[in-house]
Amino acid sequence: MRIVEHHDAEGPDKILHVRSVGCDVNIIVGTHDPAGVPFTTVEILPHEPDDDGVNWFHLGTSNVVVLPLDGKARP
Template sequence: MRIVDHLRPDGPDKILHVRSVGCDVNIIVGTHDPNGIPFTTVEILPHEPDDDGVRWMHLGTSNVVVMPVGHTPHDGEAGQ
């Protein structure tokens, strides 16, 4: 396992892009809701098709928002 610290939303690397077998994964730090509550977004993007012509698909949610405990999203925001 390789550990990469991706903690500085004010740095030049706001998006960590990981290319894997069958998908790309983006981890986006430094985003916030209209009230200023910070959150991190994780996106899984299946290859459609990959370099070998194989089409991949995801099962389940391809986007996840991680936010502080106790924050309730407003209507229309992620998690609703």
């Protein structure tokens, strides 16, 4: 496992893009709703097709939003 700290002194980077076998994964941070509550979006993008001409698909949700349970904004 590789652990990546996806932020710097000025705050988080906007998008972490990961390429893997069969899919790309985007982790989008630093966004917030109109009330100022921060959230992170995770997108799974299957290769359709990949470099070898193979089409991949996913089972389940391809987009997930992660937000604080109490709905309060964090610095």
